[in-house]
Amino acid sequence: MTVDPATLAAILAMAAATWLTRIAGFLIGGRLVLRGRAKAAFDAIPPAVLVAVIAPSALATGWPETAAAAVTVVAATRLPLLATVAVGVAAVVALRALAG
Template identity: 50%
Template sequence: MKLDAANLAAIIAMALATYATRVSGLWLLRFVRVTPRMQAALDALPVAILTAVIAPALMKGGTADILAAGVTLLAASRLPLLATVILGVSSAVLLRHLIG
């Protein structure tokens, strides 16, 4: 990819849009009383988003992807989210390399 002015402008615009959505969410939450139920929903969002991203790929995937999903599920029952994501990605890369 050639980094010309149009590509650079697009990258900067996307970065600003991403930053603006994150900051606006935090800013808006200052005006809302967060109930325990709302907090539970917010706490569940990362796992729900990861599931929505991974599930379609898993349905189309092969043996390596299914085995990596099993490793990830086992890790999720014992490890924090970041460690689970790292282990899941690592196992997917390794198993795809070994199994194909």
């Protein structure tokens, strides 16, 4: 049960960044109204960041990972979140075994 100083620094920085986003909207209040392109860009932030984080693991690791990602995409269109994760993990284990 130890806490590494660099890990603690990262956690504190993440906590500060998150708290800032939680409090900022309440400070701005009703003055922030986004329309048109600004709204589209803001709405795009969560999917853009999530995809950017996983793209190397899905596309630049090997064919088993890329194929498993494709299977997961299909699963995600019809299954709840946890079932999607289970299908993806099972697919990568099977495909890696196949790849040897």
